[in-house]
């Protein structure tokens with residue numbers, strides 16, 4: 118394995134019966150990179166992300182995540198990553214501090230580490246005074262920031278974010294992206310899907326998936342130049358809707 122590559126995907130194919138959801142995907146992600154996984158609804162992003170997280174097996178091809186083959190060592194993969202999606206995040210009937218502690222325990226941290234990192238996360242989010250409030254009393258934006266903090270509490274090699282800012286207001290989205298940058302600066306690789314094309318501009322590199330295939334992969338500025346468009350939104354329309 119190349120030490121600079123934290124994810125290596127070679128000819129990944131995932132079929133559901135005769136339907137090909139991922140059609141020979143090949144790409145790498147560098148350590149510490151913010152990698153955007155873009156594409157229209159149904160392009161195959163979640164399918165691929167589940168395979169990368171060790172939650173689903175590829176039909177064929179090879180996928181190495183943090184040095185482990187996902188088909189052979191899914192448990193080792195799961196211990197190397199954090200995962201957050203809009204659909205599953207926090208326990209509504211637990212408090213902020215209870216949620217953070219629970220995540221720490223699930224991820225196998227010791228008692229002292231859980232206490233230290235919970236405190237750090239609360240201070241970083243400026244939520245210390247609200248630490249005993251139930252999750253269900255918070256806005257979606259706060260929940261998502263807290264879910265992200267929970268997903269990186271164990272300092273994984275990679276964090277997978279599946280549409281983390283969906284339905285969140287622009288100010289909170291900006292704060293969320295500040296958290297993403299801080300996380301990447303700490304050496305944690307960020308693999309993110311989004312339907313917001315302004316967010317695609319913040320990624321170091323993006324892939325554009327169309328009908329199960331990678332249509333293109335590069336830095337946002339390079340893609341815009343190559344396709345002669347001004348914004349990632351224009352690029353999306355050009356590639357995903359052709």
Ligand SMILES: Nc1ncnc2c1ncn2[C@@H]1O[C@H](COP(=O)(O)OP(=O)(O)OP(=O)(O)O)[C@@H](O)[C@H]1O
Nearest residue numbers: 133136137138156157158159160161162163164165
């Ligand atoms: N378990 C399954 N069985 C059959 N088909 C599936 C299954 N999971 C996904 N698919 C199909 O695979 C295709 C890709 O779905 P996927 O959820 O990966 O897309 P996506 O790019 O994540 O879309 P979205 O942006 O809407 O989340 C879709 O046509 C979907 O219906």
